Amino acid sequence: QVSLVESGGGLVQAGGSLRLSCAISGRTYSVYAMAWFRQAPGKEREFVAGLRGSAPITEYGDSVKGRFTISRDNAKNTLFLQMSSPKPEDTAIYYCAARRPGYDAISRRPPEYGTWGQGTQVTVSS
Numbered sequence: 001q002v003s004l005v006e007s008g009g010g011l012v013q014a015g016g017s018l019r020l021s022c023a024i025s026g027r028t029y030s031v032y033a034m035a036w037f038r039q040a041p042g043k044e045r046e047f048v049a050g051l052r053g054s055a056p057i058t059e060y061g062d063s064v065k066g067r068f069t070i071s072r073d074n075a076k077n078t079l080f081l082q083m084s085s086p087k088p089e090d091t092a093i094y095y096c097a098a099r100r101p102g103y104d105a106i107s108r109r110p111p112e113y114g115t116w117g118q119g120t121q122v123t124v125s126s
Contacts (some may be wrong), residue, residue: 002026002115004010004079009094009120015085021036022079022096022117034053036070036081037110038122048094049081050106059106064090086124093119 008020035050049070070080097113
């Protein structure tokens with residue numbers, strides 16, 4: 001079983017930068033894809049970025065491509081999301097998620113992820 005805890009959210013000005021962290025505990029030795037999703041009020045949960053567990057292969061949502069970077073520090077069992085040049089429309093609760101052990105393909109569909117963190121609020125001011 002894997003547990004996830006996000007941190008690093010807060011208020012940031014448009015054009016600034018912010019780094020979100022997701023502490024991973026439990027079956028950290030298993031191989032599985034991980035991702036960041038976000039959900040704004042009244043909207044569906046949206047795929048932001050994904051990373052395979054077995055290789056440095058990433059995918060990004062169209063709205064963040066070129067601005068956000070997903071990475072993982074295996075020594076620290078932590079997943080990161082570096083947010084550069086955020087925009088007010090990036091305001092949302094950000095969640096990290098893990099697929100079940102053995103499922104290493106990146107999926108953009110929330111139901112494909114079996115473990116979720118509690119979320120961290122990011123607010124981008126204009």
